[in-house]
Amino acid sequence: MIKSPLNYTGNKSRLLDQLLPHFPQKINKFVDMCCGGASVGLNTNAKYVMCFDNNKNVIDLLQTLRFFTEKTIVDRVEEFINTFKLSDTFNKGYDIYRKYIQGNNGLKQYNTEGYMKLRTFYNGKSLNTKRDTAVCLFTLLVFCFNNDLRFNSSGKFNMPVGKTDFNESMRKKLKSFKYGITNKDIDFFQNDFNVLKDLDLHRDDFVYIDPPYLITNAVYNESGSKWNEIKETELLSVLSYLDDRGIRFALSNVLKKGDKENTILSSWIRKNKFNIHYINYHYRSSSYNKKDRVTPEEEVLITNYNV
Ligand SMILES: C[S@@+](CC[C@H](N)C(=O)[O-])C[C@H]1O[C@@H](n2cnc3c(N)ncnc32)[C@H](O)[C@@H]1O
Structure with missing residues (x-):
């Protein structure tokens, strides 16, 4: 599956x-x-x-995930991670973030500020192209609560920050999705x-x-x-x-x-x-x-x- x-x-x-x-x-x-x-x-x-x-945002995202190579998606997500100072346990390990972890909230505290800035940036539609906007949404999805996609009545992404980051499990999901899409004759339409x-x-x-x-x-x-x-x-x-x-x-x-x-x-x-x-x-x-x-x-x- x-x-x-x-x-x-x-x-x-x-x-x-x-x-x-x-x-x-x-x-x-x-x-x-x-x-x-x-x-x-x-x-x-x-x-x-x-x-x-x-939902245009969802279709743009699916089309973009199909269009870019896995490496391009990973590189662009990592650019957002660096720009918005989000955690990067995959590349930097978990130890440097331990002091920010409270109870079972994982990386939530560390990422709150950067995540909220990224969400405001996305909702302001500050990016030039549909594909950049979609990768920005994908980054939000990676860092939001439960990796859930949800928009409010004005079409603004409104999920709160989550506990995890672009970790191994999320990268595996992306890999499997890219593999599935590449080997299928599949199209996405709004x-x-x-x-x-x-x-x-x-x-x-x-x-x-x-x-x-x-x-x-x-x-x-x-x-x-x-x-x-x-x-x-x-x-x-x-x-x-x-x-x-x-x-x-x-x-x-x-x-x-x-x-x-x-x-x-x-x-x-x-x-x-x-x-x-x-x-x-x-x-x-x-x-x-x-x-x-x-x-x-x-x-x-x-x-x-x-x-
Ligand atoms: C139950 S969810 C689908 C979940 C999906 N089967 C999955 O496995 O992820 C319902 C979907 O219907 C879409 N939707 C709502 N109104 C619609 C409409 N008028 N025409 C097409 N899609 C619509 C929503 O954007 C949402 O993605």
Whole structure:
């Protein structure tokens, strides 16, 4: 499995072993719609993989990580590390930072000032090119809490500083991602899910959709345009459009959480007699908070075909 260095809330890397067996065996063109960190697109076998997300920052970052060599990315991240005086345990060792470590906060105290300066610099969009801006975002991602990508309603990156730095494990993730991308025919596009109606799709193609979930409070619901009943209904009508044309799709979602139910989704499934596959919620991303982990929820994969 190729791990994405983009730790998106709700990322599917831990659920892949449960999702992929439900996908068709032979796929010509695979569409990863609402791709986030692209963990599904990266790990699905198909002749050609198209990843879409409406978040420009995310798509710019994925395109840039594909465009630059691993060495160029590492060199440029290290330039930001030096300029903003962030820790560099990979090259300098851990000992020189020990006196700044309090409790189990790792490198947080040492990096707070430099990280906040870097975040302000990024949010001020002070860089000249899209690719420099993307590497700057990648550096923030490396140093932020949980390596999570999150933007506020004005599109500003708003994660707080984390405990780690550009250590061996993050460099390995980057290496594995670069390897996965280089050996795949994969592209990244910034688009809304409505683009599905305009794509040249055929019966041997396959669409996977992982939208924000209507009844959970994932953080990306805060940024840009909020996910709501109107969007949910619009997405389902696009999927019905695909179904009418014989295009296979699989939709990830949450049908029930505690006493909340996504009735728009459940009545659409019933009406169209689509298949529901239950996914074990215990394997969810560790970035979900405690409350989410103990509230039972029905995570499902909806398909319009039989495997
Ligand atoms: C559940 S996350 C996807 C996680 C992803 N599957 C992964 O493994 O990292 C939902 C994604 O939907 C994207 N999104 C939200 N509204 C969208 C829209 N109208 N069109 C396309 N993508 C959208 C968000 O930017 C976010 O990346």
